[in-house]
Every structure is written in structure tokens, then in C-alpha cells.
Amino acid sequence: MSRTQKESNVHKVKIQQTYWAKDTTEEKMIEMGAIRTGKVVEEEEYYDTDSYDLAVNESWLSKTGKEWQLIIDKMKATMHEINSPIQKTSGIKGSPKTPNLLNFQRKLKHDVQKADQNGNTDCETTSRNLTCYELVEEKEIVAYLSRILHIDVGSDSGKIGNFLEMAGVQKYTSVSNVKEETFQLRDIYTVVIKADGISAKKSVVISLDVEIDNVTQGFQRIEELANELDLQAQYGCMTTALHSLWKTSKPL
Known part of the structure; x- marks a missing residue:
């Protein structure tokens, strides 16, 4: 089996962590090269x-x-x-x-x-x-x-x-009102900024697609990005979502 075939059959998962945004979060993301890919306005x-x-x-x-x-x-x-x-x-x-x-x-x-x-x-x-x-x-x-x-x-x-x-x-x-904004950062991170429904705060969801064997390293990378953006951890309500993303290809 060729290397291309092996890579196309790798089992990947989407991992994510949730934080609280600060007033400077979006500005920092733009400075880091983030590209806005979507906006939900109500x-x-x-x-x-x-x-x-x-x-x-x-x-x-x-x-x-x-x-x-x-x-x-x-x-x-x-x-x-x-x-x-x-x-x-x-x-x-x-x-x-x-x-x-x-x-x-x-x-x-x-x-x-x-x-x-x-x-x-x-x-x-x-x-x-x-x-x-x-x-x-x-x-x-x-x-x-x-x-x-x-x-x-x-x-x-x-x-x-x-x-x-x-x-x-x-x-x-x-x-x-802008309810939600989605950004792509460094071609690998998806960052969603959401208006919180209860307080005046905004939450930030950072997600990343990683190979199943690299989940731990993936979370470390998310934490590193969160530190760069100076985000606040949501103590008591931190959530992690795993979504299977199968990549398949037709055999040659």
C-alpha cells in the first residue's frame, strides 16, 4: 500500500476546548493572521x-x-x-x-x-x-x-x-447582535467566538483535527494557543468533544 493510501485511511478526530474570551481576544487573533470565515447575526x-x-x-x-x-x-x-x-x-x-x-x-x-x-x-x-x-x-x-x-x-x-x-x-x-463568529487560524485551528446567553461574557471554542494517536499532543497545542491568546479557562464547565472524521479512499 502506498504512503498516500495509508494517510488517506488514517482515523482522525476533532478535539476542542472551551474558554472565556477577553476584550482583546479578537484583536490578537487578527494580529496572528486569523481569517474570519463565518458570522451569525441575529x-x-x-x-x-x-x-x-x-x-x-x-x-x-x-x-x-x-x-x-x-x-x-x-x-x-x-x-x-x-x-x-x-x-x-x-x-x-x-x-x-x-x-x-x-x-x-x-x-x-x-x-x-x-x-x-x-x-x-x-x-x-x-x-x-x-x-x-x-x-x-x-x-x-x-x-x-x-x-x-x-x-x-x-x-x-x-x-x-x-x-x-x-x-x-x-x-x-x-x-x-453578532451571536457567533468563526475564524481559521494557522490553517489548522478553528476558533469560534460565541456570545454567552446569560452574562456579558463571550466564550471561545478552539477545535483541531488530529490523528487518533496524537490526541494528547493536540490538546497541548490547543492549550498553547489559548495561552498565546491569554484566554481564561472555564473552570467547572470545561468540555471536550470528540467527533470521528473518517478519511477513506477507493483502492487502486
Whole structure:
């Protein structure tokens, strides 16, 4: 069998490690010759009434794709009997024009980062530490908005489109957010920078294709690159993925 045939039948695997990015990560990668090969951008729309009744009640409604979310100040939520554990926590992306939203955004991100630093990962502890709730089910969003806007939804309680039209709630701005960027570095590394869904941080996934006998050396090379980029290890949530990549060729 020729050398070319042997190489074409080598069993390779994809290995990867995940880190936290720093503000200088992308700049360093570009300086090292990284080439951007892909970008995922999502459009986030923000909704309110002409008189900003939602913002006045410290509530912010947004839509990404087909998914709605309503961020509610925890104290206001308690006043309106919304006191169940948080379903999902998320930093608000973008910079809509309502000043109160900017202040709330800073407060929310600070709370999430503080919870992360304290090592709080369970839902109950996070719920106590954060100053907001997030509703993601359309029926619950309609129910809450109907209370603060004093609108009887009747039989259309679960139809958010009908309710928003009835309440005079409409889109007032939209923001494009970069959700994910992919780079190729030194022809062998694939680096993906992702916006974290909870905090203001970004994660970095470095992957590399190696021969099955060189997995250990492959991880060492990834660690060396991570050190060059001054990345922070994700303690407690480091993951390694192995994906088989068979290379075959027809026999001569």
C-alpha cells in the first residue's frame, strides 16, 4: 500500500476546548493572521407603547426570531404576584433608546456576573441573587402585560400578536447582535467566538483535527494557543468533544 493510501485511511478526530474570551481576544487573533470565515447575526426587536408604558413599569419586551422575552424588575414582579423562580436569565443585548433600559441592563449584567463569580449555578440561588425575572412563554407574557396595562384579554389570552395590537404595543427599534463568529487560524485551528446567553461574557471554542494517536499532543497545542491568546479557562464547565472524521479512499 502506498504512503498516500495509508494517510488517506488514517482515523482522525476533532478535539476542542472551551474558554472565556477577553476584550482583546479578537484583536490578537487578527494580529496572528486569523481569517474570519463565518458570522451569525441575529436581529433583536424591542416593543413598547407610544408613551413607553412598559418601560415606566420597568418591563422590557423584545423578540428575537420567533421567540419573545419579557424582562421584569423583581420588585415590580412581586407587586404583580409574579414570584416564581426565574425560568431563564439573560443579559439584554443592544442599546434601545429608553434610558431606563440602559440602567437596567447594567444592573442585570452586574447581578449575573456576581452570581457567576460566587459560584452560584443552581436556579434557586440565581433567582435570589438577580434583580429581575424573565418570561419567555407567550401566554405568561400576555398575562403579565395585561395586568400592568389594565387590559382584559378575554379568550385571546395566549395570542400575543392580537394582544399587542389591542394594547397599542409596537416595535420602536431593532438592534443587530453578532451571536457567533468563526475564524481559521494557522490553517489548522478553528476558533469560534460565541456570545454567552446569560452574562456579558463571550466564550471561545478552539477545535483541531488530529490523528487518533496524537490526541494528547493536540490538546497541548490547543492549550498553547489559548495561552498565546491569554484566554481564561472555564473552570467547572470545561468540555471536550470528540467527533470521528473518517478519511477513506477507493483502492487502486
